[in-house]
Amino acid sequence: MAAVDAGTAPADAAGGRPSPLRLLLANRLSALGLLLLGAIVVLALAAPLLPMPDPDVTDPARRLLVPGEGGTVLGTDHLGRDLLARLLWGTRVSLLVGVAATAAAALAGSLIGLVAGYAGGRIDGALMRGIDLVMAFPYILLALGIVAVLGPGLMNALYAIALVNVPFFARTVRGITLGLSRREFVDAARLSGASHAAILFGEVLPNVLPTIVVTMSTTVGWMILETAGLSFLGLGAQPPQADLGSMLGEGRKLLFSAPHVAVIPGLMIFALVMAINLVGDGLRDVLDPRLKSGALAAPGAATVVRRGAVPAAPADGTALSIRDLHTEFHTGARRLRAVGGVDLELAPGERVALVGESGSGKSATALSLLRLVPSPPGVITGGRVTIGGSDQLAASPEELRRLRGGRVAYVFQDPATSLHPLFSIGDQVVEALRAHRRLSRRDAEARATDLLERVRIPSAAARFGAYPHEMSGGMRQRVCIAMALANDPDLIVADEPTTALDVTVQAQVLGLLRTLTDERGAAVLFITHDFAVVSELCDRVAVMYAGRIVEVGPTRAVLDDPAHPYTRGLIDCVPILGQPRRRLDAIAGAPPPADRLPTGCAFADRCPVVEPRCRQGEIAMSQLPDGRAARCLKPQSRIA
Numbered sequence: 001m002a003a004v005d006a007g008t009a010p011a012d013a014a015g016g017r018p019s020p021l022r023l024l025l026a027n028r029l030s031a032l033g034l035l036l037l038g039a040i041v042v043l044a045l046a047a048p049l050l051p052m053p054d055p056d057v058t059d060p061a062r063r064l065l066v067p068g069e070g071g072t073v074l075g076t077d078h079l080g081r082d083l084l085a086r087l088l089w090g091t092r093v094s095l096l097v098g099v100a101a102t103a104a105a106a107l108a109g110s111l112i113g114l115v116a117g118y119a120g121g122r123i124d125g126a127l128m129r130g131i132d133l134v135m136a137f138p139y140i141l142l143a144l145g146i147v148a149v150l151g152p153g154l155m156n157a158l159y160a161i162a163l164v165n166v167p168f169f170a171r172t173v174r175g176i177t178l179g180l181s182r183r184e185f186v187d188a189a190r191l192s193g194a195s196h197a198a199i200l201f202g203e204v205l206p207n208v209l210p211t212i213v214v215t216m217s218t219t220v221g222w223m224i225l226e227t228a229g230l231s232f233l234g235l236g237a238q239p240p241q242a243d244l245g246s247m248l249g250e251g252r253k254l255l256f257s258a259p260h261v262a263v264i265p266g267l268m269i270f271a272l273v274m275a276i277n278l279v280g281d282g283l284r285d286v287l288d289p290r291l292k293s294g295a296l297a298a299p300g301a302a303t304v305v306r307r308g309a310v311p312a313a314p315a316d317g318t319a320l321s322i323r324d325l326h327t328e329f330h331t332g333a334r335r336l337r338a339v340g341g342v343d344l345e346l347a348p349g350e351r352v353a354l355v356g357e358s359g360s361g362k363s364a365t366a367l368s369l370l371r372l373v374p375s376p377p378g379v380i381t382g383g384r385v386t387i388g389g390s391d392q393l394a395a396s397p398e399e400l401r402r403l404r405g406g407r408v409a410y411v412f413q414d415p416a417t418s419l420h421p422l423f424s425i426g427d428q429v430v431e432a433l434r435a436h437r438r439l440s441r442r443d444a445e446a447r448a449t450d451l452l453e454r455v456r457i458p459s460a461a462a463r464f465g466a467y468p469h470e471m472s473g474g475m476r477q478r479v480c481i482a483m484a485l486a487n488d489p490d491l492i493v494a495d496e497p498t499t500a501l502d503v504t505v506q507a508q509v510l511g512l513l514r515t516l517t518d519e520r521g522a523a524v525l526f527i528t529h530d531f532a533v534v535s536e537l538c539d540r541v542a543v544m545y546a547g548r549i550v551e552v553g554p555t556r557a558v559l560d561d562p563a564h565p566y567t568r569g570l571i572d573c574v575p576i577l578g579q580p581r582r583r584l585d586a587i588a589g590a591p592p593p594a595d596r597l598p599t600g601c602a603f604a605d606r607c608p609v610v611e612p613r614c615r616q617g618e619i620a621m622s623q624l625p626d627g628r629a630a631r632c633l634k635p636q637s638r639i640a
């Protein structure tokens with residue numbers, strides 16, 4: 001069934017993402033943080049090499065010099081110690097303790113989280129109750145208690161801070177591990193006989209690692225603050241050793257007579273923690289490519305449109321007219337041309353198939369119609385989409401909202417993900433109805449039951465309250481079709497609605513779509529990568545390749561005598577029952593990457609009848625008899 005899908009390597013995987021450092025520096029705040037942090041770290045590390053007085057040597061004669069006085073840079077404190085030296089040595093200590101505590105907490109917490117999430121059951125229960133126990137105490141109070149028991153000192157402060165932060169890591173990591181350890185790739189590893197340790201550290205850990213790193217980078221700042229807090233209270237660094245917290249504590253008493261003694265370490269803590277947090281935020285964006293590409297950002301209500309000249313309006317009376325549609329994905333410096341000039345018209349009641357390999361831009365085309373392509377990264381860069389006489393690419397958000405699910409309905413590939421898992425199917429159909437018209441609850445329920453009957457849900461009234469998980473895939477897809485039909489749309493866009501179904505159910509669903517659209521006169525744009533389903537349903541077929549339509553015509557004519565070599569290749573991939581010996585000539589090679597399309601015919605590299613002139617320039621659609629057209633210089637040519 002999905003024969004044409006085979007052998008299409010993800011063409012965009014090869015395109016280079018800029019290096020992580022470049023990405024980090026591209027974020028201006030993170031770059032600033034990195035610069036500041038780098039400067040502080042270098043100064044702290046270089047402290048022993050710098051020509052500075054010993055930070056711990058007191059000199060009562062030079063007490064409380066202000067910055068710049070007596071040959072000092074930052075002045076001296078109440079014991080006459082050089083503040084610059086103490087600041088740099090203190091920063092060194094604070095940084096070291098903060099980083100060490102973070103590493104210890106991350107190591108212990110992640111291990112607990114990994115084991116608890118992976119093992120589940122009693123082990124999970126026992127470990128998590130232990131964690132809950134630690135979390136039951138106020139955080140800083142617990143740290144104080146631990147230091148009180150162990151005795152004041154920097155090392156003990158480090159232990160205390162690390163311990164109170166373990167739950168933080170354990171909980172985060174457990175949550176992710178819990179989800180991951182039930183995923184298919186972990187099952188696959190289990191089935192291959194891998195040991196628990198191998199699965200945990202080979203399969204699960206690499207997926208959790210980015211989160212651990214990000215959590216570490218965002219907690220280091222915190223831990224430095226906490227260590228400073230303990231030292232400020234006299235429980236951390238002990239005199240005469242300096243760390244930022246103890247310096248602040250010593251300066252506190254002189255806040256009014258010699259403010260610089262407290263202000264200087266205070267500013268350093270502020271700068272250090274801010275720099276670390278800025279870098280941490282940037283790091284999080286870099287490590288999760290979805291954040292950068294905008295996939296996790298809340299997509300706007302409508303795809304961004306940035307187009308130049310608008311093509312002319314079509315004649316009245318078309319259900320859908322697409323003219324010269326261009327849709328691109330802009331991620332970083334890359335521009336993926338997913339749709340590169342698509343023209344297509346649907347008459348009312350007409351069913352048109354859009355076929356092509358995965359990645360040819362079918363979904364991007366379909367989603368562009370009502371501006372459903374997520375933005376960022378999607379941008380519609382040209383064209384005109386006319387539905388019911390008006391240009392959708394210029395419609396207001398309110399007009400779009402009314403159209404979506406109203407005059408235009410979508411059915412998507414996977415009914416399991418397009419239905420809400422927590423609402424009964426009846427309620428979901430009712431919701432679809434009431435989103436677009438004023439109906440009493442009772443009327444809406446009656447109509448919904450009627451719709452469920454029309455899509456042949458057996459004993460629809462009884463199943464009204466059933467939840468999606470209680471139904472089979474075919475049933476769920478019927479519910480989605482019922483929702484699509486709810487408001488008598490003029491146009492139904494079905495994006496591979498039968499790909500996830502088995503062949504018999506697929507045939508039923510196709511038959512249903514045919515009858516229902518015949519009854520109601522709705523036009524259908526039916527997207528599939530499967531030629532076999534096209535002839536079941538569609539009057540016309542448009543073949544898409546690398547973002548453009550390469551052939552269009554009445555279904556029978558195209559299937560019987562394909563004009564474009566690509567169409568011929570696709571059809572030759574379809575197995576025929578009873579002809580086991582027929583060679584399935586899969587099309588060699590892969591489609592060109594969408595950000596590096598060649599000049600001339602995009603299919604040239606895979607074409608059996610290619611000539612040099614095919615690569616020279618834009619290939620126009622040539623009109624053929626019987627209302628057909630193909631984007632080929634030698635349509636209908638056969639290999640001898």
Ligand code: ADP
Nearest residue numbers: 012329336338357358359360361362363364594
């Ligand atoms: P089809 O539906 O024909 O399988 P799509 O329309 O989904 O193909 O994709 C067309 C092209 O756009 C592909 O090259 C795909 O990698 C790219 N693409 C789709 N969605 C995104 C996205 N959110 N971000 C970046 N590229 C995308």
Ligand code: MG
Nearest residue numbers: 362363364495
């Ligand atoms: Mg698709």
